[in-house]
Amino acid sequence: MSAAPIRTSRLLLVEGVSGLGKSTLLDALVRRHVADAEPRRLRTVVHLTQAHTYGPLAAGEDAGTLTREACIEHLEGIVGTLEWLAASVAGEATAKCFVVVDCLHLTACLRPGVVSWGDVAPLDRRLAALGCRLLLLDGDDDTVRERAVRARWETDFIQGYARRRFGPGEAELVAHFQRERDVFRELFAASQMPRLQLPAEASELETAEAAFRFWRDAET
Numbered sequence: 712m713s714a715a716p717i718r719t720s721r722l723l724l725v726e727g728v729s730g731l732g733k734s735t736l737l738d739a740l741v742r743r744h745v746a747d748a749e750p751r752r753l754r755t756v757v758h759l760t761q762a763h764t765y766g767p768l769a770a771g772e773d774a775g776t777l778t779r780e781a782c783i784e785h786l787e788g789i790v791g792t793l794e795w796l797a798a799s800v801a802g803e804a805t806a807k808c809f810v811v812v813d814c815l816h817l818t819a820c821l822r823p824g825v826v827s828w829g830d831v832a833p834l835d836r837r838l839a840a841l842g843c844r845l846l847l848l849d850g851d852d853d854t855v856r857e858r859a860v861r862a863r864w865e866t867d868f869i870q871g872y873a874r875r876r877f878g879p880g881e882a883e884l885v886a887h888f889q890r891e892r893d894v895f896r897e898l899f900a901a902s903q904m905p906r907l908q909l910p911a912e913a914s915e916l917e918t919a920e921a922a923f924r925f926w927r928d929a930e931t
Contacts, residue, residue: 718842720797720808723926726817726899727848728892729868730859731911732918734760736848737811739919740926744809757796757810764789764814765822772823779825786816786826790834797841811926817845817898821891828898839903846922847899850911852889858911859888 723740725733741758748754767785771777793810800807816831816838838845850858860881863869869884877887899906907925909918 719800719803719806720810720842721806721926722793722797722810722812722838722841722843723846723922724812724815724838724843724904725846725848725922726814727895727911728850728855728859728888730863730888731848731850731854732858732915733813733848735915736918736922737813739915740811740923743919743923744927754806755796755800755808757808759789759810759812761813764812765818768819768823777823777825779830782819782823782825783830786819786831786834789815790837793841793843794837809926817895817902820898821894828901832901835902835904839905843904844925845899845902845904845906846925847895847906847908848911848918849896849908850892854911855888855892856885860884 725737727733737758737760741756744756745753768777768782771781789812793812796808796810816826816834819826819831820828860869864881873884873887877884896908899908907921909921911918913921
């Protein structure tokens, strides 16, 4: 039996309801990766935040002018960049490219919501072909209520965006984010990428350790 090909890129996409800790987790992963690297051995590290993945769509979403075609074009640009990064090191003997991404096509199906799974499934297959791994940061009803809504009640996101789009009161917002959580689970199950679902109720340390192993493990 021939040996499995060396996976010279490590790509991880993190999805989940806003407020459950995706950005905190991704920050921890990047810091851990840099801290673990030997001197002069820090290879290409890319962290695509929501400023890259979702932010460019926000103006069109707010104005009501964002189209399905524009959303898909944006997502395709990101996936194409990841394909180029992976192809650039495909002939290397060891891993040379490490990428973490804060939300992408799953989130696009929910917010801004101008695309459906059928529109983005081809992108999911391209990501799977790259060996990209999908991590869903999940949460139970109480966690979604406390973190997605109550803990952020005074933020601009809740007061200026969420209440305008999803409902003015706490009950409406909690119900909205719990529905989002349920759809994320469905989309996660439909993905062809290697998948890991982690509970937001675990400690930040436990979550980061499990996510780091999933991202960096070359054998699974």
